[in-house]
Amino acid sequence: MTPQDLEKYRLVIPDDALPRSIRHGDEEASGGFFYIPDFISCDEERYLLEKIEQCPKPKWKVLQNRRLQSWGGQVSSRNVLIPEAMPDWLVHYPPLVHRLAATGCFAKSLHQRPNHCLINEYLPGQGIMPHQDGGAYHATVATISLASHTVLDIYRWADDGEAVDSQHTTRARECDPAFSILQEPRSLLLTTGDAYRMYLHGIAERTREETSHLSRVVNGSSVRDRAIKAKVQAACGPNAGSDLDQYDVLIREKRVSLTFRDVEKVSKGLNALLVKH
Numbered sequence: 001m002t003p004q005d006l007e008k009y010r011l012v013i014p015d016d017a018l019p020r021s022i023r024h025g026d027e028e029a030s031g032g033f034f035y036i037p038d039f040i041s042c043d044e045e046r047y048l049l050e051k052i053e054q055c056p057k058p059k060w061k062v063l064q065n066r067r068l069q070s071w072g073g074q075v076s077s078r079n080v081l082i083p084e085a086m087p088d089w090l091v092h093y094p095p096l097v098h099r100l101a102a103t104g105c106f107a108k109s110l111h112q113r114p115n116h117c118l119i120n121e122y123l124p125g126q127g128i129m130p131h132q133d134g135g136a137y138h139a140t141v142a143t144i145s146l147a148s149h150t151v152l153d154i155y156r157w158a159d160d161g162e163a164v165d166s167q168h169t170t171r172a173r174e175c176d177p178a179f180s181i182l183q184e185p186r187s188l189l190l191t192t193g194d195a196y197r198m199y200l201h202g203i204a205e206r207t208r209e210e211t212s213h214l215s216r217v218v219n220g221s222s223v224r225d226r227a228i229k230a231k232v233q234a235a236c237g238p239n240a241g242s243d244l245d246q247y248d249v250l251i252r253e254k255r256v257s258l259t260f261r262d263v264e265k266v267s268k269g270l271n272a273l274l275v276k277h
């Protein structure tokens with residue numbers, strides 16, 4: 001995929017879900033959300049899951065609601081990457097770093113490609129609290145999903161568009177998502193520019209999506225799996241839920257996600273000399 005192709009994957013965000021400080025039409029100049037189904041093949045997906053599963057146990061950091069691996073190095077409290085080489089299975093086969101750079105979404109980042117990858121594993125019922133990815137990274141995040149679908153919920157700040165007092169340290173977010181994005185296995189979701197900076201994102205801790213959880217999905221028309229697409233479109237349509245089982249819409253399985261970003265500040269210590277670019 002080339003940078004010219006990317007535009008056709010842009011998600012159209014409804015007017016009433018835009019941050020109040022962005023006028024409709026402005027978002028194009030400053031990034032957005034792009035959903036690309038089948039970014040990797042079934043063989044690549046299988047291979048990646050195998051490699052991730054084979055990693056030694058200490059590579060996993062176990063959190064309360066998921067576990068994760070970190071590749072490319074550790075990000076220090078000062079937002080500096082202490083670099084480590086990425087493994088072959090993220091760089092050579094499948095050539096994910098190269099394939100992501102070729103989309104053009106990292107063209108404005110310092111290294112013009114991701115140098116860091118977080119791998120999150122979610123069992124059914126697990127998720128991630130709404131958050132922002134913050135200032136350690138260039139404002140592009142590339143997320144590849146493996147093994148199961150999920151629904152990423154996108155939230156706005158409650159005070160968005162109001163003058164925020166600089167003394168103010170805690171900001172409230174809106175309770176309900178402004179919209180959601182359905183991510184299929186093997187898909188890529190890119191979040192760039194203002195879309196990265198202005199919204200929060202999270203995954204609710206549930207074992208299945210019911211009709212009401214799918215009703216604000218914005219990418220129903222670009223979902224590849226026919227059964228999932230039919231359910232999303234039925235949930236979003238004018239007769240939402242009338243001919244659907246309200247309580248058994250989409251069952252989640254174990255999902256693994258790869259989150260690629262560019263950490264712009266990189267330590268030039270001894271480790272850096274050992275990392276081949």
Ligand SMILES: O=C(O)CCC(=O)C(=O)O
Nearest residue numbers: 118120128133143257259
């Ligand atoms: O698993 C995902 O899709 C989201 C992960 C995420 O938001 C993060 O690691 O910051």
Ligand SMILES: [Fe+2]
Nearest residue numbers: 131132133201
């Ligand atoms: Fe995140």
